[in-house]
Amino acid sequence: MSVDHNPAGAGKTGADQSDADKSDDELPAYYxxxxxxxxxxxxxxxxxxxxxxxxxxxxxxxxxxxxxxxxxxxxxxxxxxxxxxxxxxxxxxxxSLAPPAARPRDVESVVLPHLRRLRDELRGTAHLLTLEGNGARFLTGVEWRDETRIASTRVGWLLPAHTLAGGKAMLARLGSAELTALFPDGLPVTRYGRINTLAQLQSDLRAIRARGYARSREAHENIHAIGVALQAPAPMNAAISVAWSDRRFPAEHETEVVTALRTVAQDIAIELG
Structure with a gap:
């Protein structure tokens, strides 16, 4: 059985004695x-x-x-x-509390500091995603807060992978047979979808493989995102992405954005070993 307060002076020695000497009014509630x-x-x-x-x-x-x-x-x-x-x-x-060797080594805990770095450098909302069937799950993320709050975090959400920059970066890592198996009934219909058939998706993924990163505006009409695949431990298929509201998307700096994403992806891969 636990209690919120000890009787004054009971079992108190040294530094604890000063608290015991205080009146109840001086002690913080539920201290x-x-x-x-x-x-x-x-x-x-x-x-x-x-x-x-x-x-x-x-x-x-x-x-x-x-x-x-x-x-x-x-x-x-x-x-x-x-x-x-x-x-x-x-x-x-x-x-920062625990020494590096004592910190948890799960992918999410490794990636979070890097997502903060991306958020602060690119002034956008950064996420870690993983492939779940033909959907992409937002595992963790950090939000860049502005007055629009459009590109907010989607932690826990599962959305069609082909509508997301991070999702398409992960799909681009799959072979043709694996991709076809994910969509036995064709692509799911989405509100803002610009890719509606498997043939269109295959074509888009070929372009993504060629340039090494993915773009997306399919998930939301006012959000623009860029994503790159992450070399996560097998069998995990993961990606990182950064998203902005349309009016804040740094289109003229896309090369710098991609460089930052690739650098972070490489740093994460090294840290994960």
Whole structure:
């Protein structure tokens, strides 16, 4: 059984004695329980790349409002970052706590610092995606915040791979037979789709292989994205991408954007070994 407060002076020695001597009015509310919950959340983020408010509430067995306040404190101090849909991901301060050898080596934790680097350098929203059937799953991401909030993070979303820059970069790594097997009934119909048949997709993928990166405007009418495949550990097929609202897309600097993406992809591959 745990309690929020100890009787004044009970079991207290040294540095702890000063807290015991304080009156109840001087102590912060839930002064042990709240710290314990915050540390529990920090420990959870060392084992997984992201948490929602409801997941944090379930983990702590508290109300969502309590979990939200704790997550906001971690956000304020840089231990986590926040995307859309109440998804929180590890922040740079949490990544710096453990020595490199002790940090988790899953792909998402390795990629996150590189995504922040892309976000800050290219002023766009950066994602890590993986191929899931003929869809692309957004595993983790970091958002470039501007007044439009159009190119927000899509962490957790599964969208048709052929509509996404990162998705097409992954599809371009597949052979013709593998690609055909993914679309036995043809390409799924999408609202903004510009590629509607397997033949059109095959042609687009040939161009992507030739230039080494993919572009996309199919997923949303106001979003432009560029993606490159990631040399992730087999059998994972992954990619990184950066997206901007149309009016912010740096079209005149596409070469520099691609160079930055390729450099980061190479750095990630080296780090993953």
């Amino acid at each position: 042990i329980a709240s710290v314990g919950r915050a540390l529990t959340l920090l420990a959870a983020f060392t084992e997984r790349p992201k948490l929602t408010v409801s997941e944090a509430a379930g983990l702590l067995d508290v109300a969502p409002s309590t979990a939200h306040r704790l997550l906001q404190m971690l956000l304020f101090h840089g231990y986590v970052e926040q995307g859309d849909r109440r998804v929180y991901v590890r922040g740079p301060r949490l990544d």
